[in-house]
Amino acid sequence: GEDVEQSLFLSVREGDSSVINCTYTDSSSTYLYWYKQEPGAGLQLLTYIFSNMDMKQDQRLTVLLNKKDKHLSLRIADTQTGDSAIYFCADRSGGSYIPTFGRGTSLIVHP
Amino acid sequence: SAVISQKPSRDICQRGTSLTIQCQVDSQVTMMFWYRQQPGQSLTLIATANQGSEATYESGFVIDKFPISRPNLTFSTLTVSNMSPEDSSIYLCSAADPEAGELFFGEGSRLTVL
Numbered sequence A: 001g002e003d004v005e006q007s008l009f010l011s012v013r014e015g016d017s018s019v020i021n022c023t024y025t026d027s028s029s030t031y032l033y034w035y036k037q038e039p040g041a042g043l044q045l046l047t048y049i050f051s052n053m054d055m056k057q058d059q060r061l062t063v064l065l066n067k068k069d070k071h072l073s074l075r076i077a078d079t080q081t082g083d084s085a086i087y088f089c090a091d092r093s094g095g096s097y098i099p100t101f102g103r104g105t106s107l108i109v110h111p
Numbered sequence B: 001s002a003v004i005s006q007k008p009s010r011d012i013c014q015r016g017t018s019l020t021i022q023c024q025v026d027s028q029v030t031m032m033f034w035y036r037q038q039p040g041q042s043l044t045l046i047a048t049a050n051q052g053s054e055a056t057y058e059s060g061f062v063i064d065k066f067p068i069s070r071p072n073l074t075f076s077t078l079t080v081s082n083m084s085p086e087d088s089s090i091y092l093c094s095a096a097d098p099e100a101g102e103l104f105f106g107e108g109s110r111l112t113v114l
Helices: none
Strands: A004-006 A009-013 A018-024 A029-037 A043-050 A055-058 A061-066 A071-076 A085-093 A105-110 B004-007 B010-013 B019-025 B031-037 B043-049 B068-072 B075-080 B089-096 B103-105 B109-113
Touching (some): A004 A085, A029 A061, A029 A071, A043 A071, A043 B103, A071 A085, B031 B075, B043 B075, B075 B089
Parallel strands (some): A009 A105
Antiparallel strands (some): A018 A071, A029 A043, A061 A071, A085 A105, B004 B019, B031 B089, B089 B109
16 A cells, blocks of 8 residues: 655754655655644644645745655754654545555654 | 544543544535544544445444444544453544645544553
């Protein structure tokens, strides 16, 4: 089946930029998502990008998509302790309404 | 964006009992889904809740264990039947209008089965 891979952990210093990476295998992916999950909470949709885009910026968040390499990244500028959470990458193909999720990257922000 | 409310937010249940989780969306949506997130794991899709008809279950999930209702476009329930400790998980409701691309989640229902 289709697969979405993420590294499990990322540790950054407060104020630095964080880059969370994701690779996927479905060449027909049309939507690619980033979700944030804080402890004990549900998933918050941070942003998503359509496959015909290669970049999307929203305040401190920048999403880069390399469709050739099937690589998606989420950059968080000026990372704060409140950004500590698990970040899930997901993709969805146009033929399906159901996204495939990665295992999540646990972002730890330390002073 | 859609706001999704789930209840209960958490519960502690006894082995062998059943619990029904409710999901309410603040707008009409085409698609509603139920996911399970076991401790430290990613999300696993249980089923797609279909309005007015039987849910579509993913491999490994059956209606007898996880009966689902969806009487209208904004409400769905998931029942976890005859619970065992292995059912201890977060259960998440999600909703989407696929033409819009966005998929939203509720806050989840954290079940602990003793």
